[in-house]
Amino acid sequence: MAQGRWLGSPLSRQLRTGGASLLGALPGLLPTxxxxxxxxxxxxxxxxxxxxxxxxxxxxxxxxxxxxxxxxxxxxxxxxxxxxxxxxxxxxxxxxxxxxxxxxxxxxxxxxxxxxxxxxxxxxxxxxxxxxxxxxxxxxxxxxxxxxxxxxxxxxxxxxxxxxxxxxxxxxxxxxxxxxxxxxxxxxxxxxxxxxxxxxxxxxxxxxxxxxxxxxxxxxxxxxxxxxxxxxxxxxxxxxxxxxxxxxxxxxxxxxxxxxxxxxxxxxxxxxxxEDGAERTSxxxxxxxxxxxxxxxxxxxxxxxxxxxxxxxxxxxxxxxxxxxxxxxAAPGGPSPAEAPARVLVHLHPSATTDPRGLDRALAELGLRCRAALGIEIPPLALALEPTAPRDRWELRVGARLLLRAPLHEPVSTDEVLLATYRALMEHAPSLVDLQTLEDRLEQLRSTHPVLVRRALEVLEPIDLLAIGRAFLRERLRLPPLPAILGVVAEDHRFREASERPRHAEWVRTELAAYWLPEVVDGLRRLGTPRWVRLTPDAELTLA
Known part of the structure; x- marks a missing residue:
């Protein structure tokens, strides 16, 4: 009892707090x-x-x-x-x-x-x-x-x-x-x-x-x-x-x-x-x-x-x-569990599929197709069979973040799971690109395009470049290569006006239409011959 009273006393708590503070301050005292x-x-x-x-x-x-x-x-x-x-x-x-x-x-x-x-x-x-x-x-x-x-x-x-x-x-x-x-x-x-x-x-x-x-x-x-x-x-x-x-x-x-x-x-x-451009090297x-x-x-x-x-x-x-x-x-290949790279996992009960290997291969191929369609790096897409998962529904997660939770209908259709996964990835594509990913890509480009990166970052912040990329992904458009985006930003003086920030994505989309427009036109042709309709000036005035 006496020992318990001592451990709970204010003096004991003060000593423990002071000891923890002293241990935390030791690294800063090493030079002394x-x-x-x-x-x-x-x-x-x-x-x-x-x-x-x-x-x-x-x-x-x-x-x-x-x-x-x-x-x-x-x-x-x-x-x-x-x-x-x-x-x-x-x-x-x-x-x-x-x-x-x-x-x-x-x-x-x-x-x-x-x-x-x-x-x-x-x-x-x-x-x-x-x-x-x-x-x-x-x-x-x-x-x-x-x-x-x-x-x-x-x-x-x-x-x-x-x-x-x-x-x-x-x-x-x-x-x-x-x-x-x-x-x-x-x-x-x-x-x-x-x-x-x-x-x-x-x-x-x-x-x-x-x-x-x-x-x-x-x-x-x-x-x-x-x-x-x-x-x-x-x-x-x-x-x-x-x-x-x-x-x-x-x-x-x-x-x-x-x-x-x-x-x-x-x-x-x-x-x-x-050296020229060395001021941005960390x-x-x-x-x-x-x-x-x-x-x-x-x-x-x-x-x-x-x-x-x-x-x-x-x-x-x-x-x-x-x-x-x-x-x-510093090794990129050995992160701690808390820093492990996120994966896109389809969580299913083992009884929900009779061919887990085939579904896993189909998910991997779907990830490659999404990567090609969006022009971004998507985390690996794989199947995760969990005995504790509910039998009547499945989930799609990126790391610990839930993207989709959908019911399972008997009999379970693999195509249904793949289609829902594809739609969820396309819908949440903007959230798959973050500031750290963009900074890593810019760091890689500094070794091959140092002047381009330096000139573009003198005009816009990385967070502004991220907003441009996410605007493309929200519209389900293929993201142009980052050097092309940086080139437009560095060469177009309109980007230097802070008041025009909401129009940045529109300008990049217009300048780099050759990267995404052919795929849109091809998709419309596969659905049927597109018919382009333009209103007359009188109709435009009436609708306005």
């Missing part, structure tokens, strides 16, 4: 936890095995940012890049501090640092130092400073040109060249672009500061190592330089190479010229295939004899797993 963890890396000594893993993650993350910046078609598609740039810089500096602590305290910074040092130095400290100096000069003088200048100029042009672009949008709107919705989208894209370049102007300066900090940390490692080696360890000057110089070069390379890749990614992104910058690039690089490094395979293979496995998970979410 990551920053706190990075700050802890600066203060808490880390084991060498963990440092090896973190260094491999740093290298993979830099490669991933470069691949992502090369893959986007529009700079502002990667809106999260300035934030990622700051987090990656903080991550790399935290790892630098950890490796510095290991070098100065243990003269051992892990297998990854040793492997890179041996791979570059190869027994000659002078050659390794020269290679490190060349990479540092390229990173600081060429890429970091160049990216900073490009970001500064891009931000200045974006902000200075903002009033002019806004006036141009307003002028197009007043002239009727664009719809109000298209003008709103252009304003939003303009603000988005200006905000992105403004953020990049500040974020790229962190890249330049990161390059300077990397050189300073390298000098501290070398100077501190010489002091500790000669003063505490009792090594000679040559021995201290050999030991700490080799580790310093390896650590510096593992800091400068990812910094070089991130600087290059920033430079590529801010210097990119937006493409994610992080595709599953992009994770394969850093994973492949780490696996190749793991095959090098002197490289530590465990850290590289672990990080590569995590990247491959992430790619598989992302691909599984």
């Amino acid at each position: 936890f990551a920053v706190v963890a990075l700050l802890a890396c600066v203060l808490v000594p880390l084991p060498t095995a963990l440092v090896d893993l973190l260094l491999s993650v740093s290298l993979a993350g830099a490669v991933l940012l470069l691949v992502g910046s090369l893959g986007v078609r529009r700079s502002a598609d990667f809106l999260s890049f300035p934030t990622l740039l700051l987090l990656v810089t903080l991550y790399r500096l935290a790892i630098n501090v950890s490796t510095t602590r290991l070098i100065l305290s243990q003269a051992d910074a892990g297998r990854v640092v040793d492997a890179f040092a041996d791979f570059v130095v190869r027994g000659d400290l002078v050659v390794g130092g020269v290679m490190f100096a060349i990479i540092s000069v390229i990173q600081y003088l060429v890429i970091a400073r160049g990216s900073e200048r490009v970001a500064e100029v891009a931000a200045r042009f974006a902000l200075d040109g903002l009033p002019g672009h806004q006036q141009a949008i307003e002028a197009d709107l007043r002239a009727g060249l664009v719809s109000p919705a298209e003008a709103a989208r252009r304003r939003a894209r303009l603000v988005e672009r200006s905000s992105f370049y403004g953020a990049m102007d500040g974020a790229v300066r962190f890249v330049k500061g990161d390059a300077v900090a990397g050189l300073a940390i390298t000098a501290i490692n070398l100077g501190g190592g010489l002091v500790i080696g000669m003063g505490r360890m009792g090594y000679s000057w040559e021995q201290s330089l050999e030991l700490y110089g080799r580790l310093t070069i390896g650590d510096g390379l593992l800091a400068q190479i990812p910094a070089l890749l991130v600087s290059l990614a920033a430079g590529v992104l801010v210097s990119r010229v937006d 493409r994610r910058w992080l595709d599953p295939a992009m994770l394969l690039v850093p994973a492949t690089l780490l696996l190749l490094l793991a095959l090098v004899p002197s490289m530590p395979s465990l850290a590289f293979v672990t990080t590569a496995t995590a990247l491959l797993t992430g790619a598989l998970l992302l691909a599984g979410r």
Whole structure:
């Protein structure tokens, strides 16, 4: 009883509600936890095995940012890049501090640092130092400073040109060249672009500061190592330089190479010229295939004899797993039951038909005929025998939506079921085409007719195109191909007038009569020779 009273008490309900709210807020707190963890890396000594893993993650993350910046078609598609740039810089500096602590305290910074040092130095400290100096000069003088200048100029042009672009949008709107919705989208894209370049102007300066900090940390490692080696360890000057110089070069390379890749990614992104028609592409910058690039690089490094395979293979496995998970979410062939594609099902009691296979084949053929008659994709039409269904009636459903419920007469006629199904599909054809289907079709056409899609969507919204298509289907007319409809919309200036929206379907029907009129005439001829009657002008005036 006491336990029941506690579970029903206000305090218990408040704790349960607060716990659920906290769990729901955890995904949004992950960046905060990551920053706190990075700050802890600066203060808490880390084991060498963990440092090896973190260094491999740093290298993979830099490669991933470069691949992502090369893959986007529009700079502002990667809106999260300035934030990622700051987090990656903080991550790399935290790892630098950890490796510095290991070098100065243990003269051992892990297998990854040793492997890179041996791979570059190869027994000659002078050659390794020269290679490190060349990479540092390229990173600081060429890429970091160049990216900073490009970001500064891009931000200045974006902000200075903002009033002019806004006036141009307003002028197009007043002239009727664009719809109000298209003008709103252009304003939003303009603000988005200006905000992105403004953020990049500040974020790229962190890249330049990161390059300077990397050189300073390298000098501290070398100077501190010489002091500790000669003063505490009792090594000679040559021995201290050999030991700490080799580790310093390896650590510096593992800091400068990812910094070089991130600087290059920033430079590529801010210097990119937006492609024509790319403003309507809703493409994610992080595709599953992009994770394969850093994973492949780490696996190749793991095959090098002197490289530590465990850290590289672990990080590569995590990247491959992430790619598989992302691909599984985006795969069109594996939707969840709640998102399963709808089917048109004829629900019958098993005793209502003696030839279920024949009826199923007839329904499939009927679906093909309806698809050809209407010019739209109709969900698969099939038979569903249900022992719990009533014996005296049958139903036609699209997913969970009921289209038709009709009685069954003895003896059951297959032709009666097929005819009723055909009439129901033709009557409900407008509801079989939705906005998501239209958006998917437009996305397919963007790869083959990019200019046509862009010009048409500057005039009409997808919802307006959907209304035109449904008007055809309500009149039982075959829907013309979508590129033909888009062509009429893009070329006819009458569609730019918002007040003429009710006449859009009429204009498209008139312009594209060649697609549907012959079938109507052929149908009338099959019913009998059509007789066309035209009233005289006097009769028209009388009836008017």
